[in-house]
Amino acid sequence: MPSPPITEHLTYLLAQANREINRQLDARLKSEGVQVEQWRILKVLSDGSGRSMGELAEAVLLNHPTLTKTIDRMVANSLVYRIPDPQDRRKVLIFCSDRGMALSRRLNSLALSQEAHIVDSWGDKATNDLKRLLESLIESAG
């Protein structure tokens, strides 16, 4: 059984595409001095409702300790704040501050312009086909 080259493995293609797209997005977000993870956190919180650390970790693809320390930094920057959950006192709810909301809007605009650039240069159909397949794969593998 001859093993195919690594460039034909799904896991490799995903890693490569993810790396490249992330690199491009990082370059744009850099103008606001922020990394992709913080954009994700602000974006999730920007609807104004609070999330527990567990919910948030799941939503932004980070594990708990990493999220704790990232939130520490964002609290220090006054982008988000913590409130103990009155319903379940084990939980801590994270909220987006006004300053975080304002930053979130600027970051969204940067992220949207990146995606628009991909759609322009690569095509609308390909982009949508890829998104649908990724959703299906996640659904099937999750």
Place this chain on the structure above:
Amino acid sequence: MPSPPITEHLTYLLAQANREINRQLDARLKSEGVQVEQWRILKVLSDGSGRSMGELAEAVLLNHPTLTKTIDRMVANSLVYRIPDPQDRRKVLIFCSDRGMALSRRLNSLALSQEAHIVDSWGDKATNDLKRLLESLIESAG
């Protein structure tokens, strides 16, 4: 311009899919006590020819300092070895040892079985469509 939910961003879907597939692969490779990056390195080197650090870093999606330290560990485990390039003495060529070759074969078998599992449960067509789109995106974005 209302910003779509994060789950509709291409960058998020790529990150999520990559994370999930990598997690599955990691779980399998764990039986050999090895991480995905080392599988990639051994796979690339397993054709027997040497690669410079630069070539290898590009091929396995790692930046130079990270690769240097990963190779340090693999040298300590006798999986690979370094030889100064006689053509260009700035370069160092990395070769796979016999022990590395044997491990590479076992890892390939694990990786192939993971991919076979995806094809089984998700479908041959979807898998191939996705691979072609990812290749095209990388080509277009690289």
Place this chain on the structure above:
DNA sequence: CTCGAATTGTTGAACATTCAATATTTACTC
């Protein structure tokens, strides 16, 4: 009720990654 088990979040130590600076060799310019 009460006590053990499960859930949630944080912390600290070990570990890994990254950025900037360095050393070495090669290529290029005049």
Place this chain on the structure above:
DNA sequence: GAGTAAATATTGAATGTTCAACAATTCGAG
């Protein structure tokens, strides 16, 4: 050809992540 610039790999400090242990709270069986 001498001197400067570029390419290659490594190192060390700063930073970030992960794993395992911990504290606090809630749940649930008897």
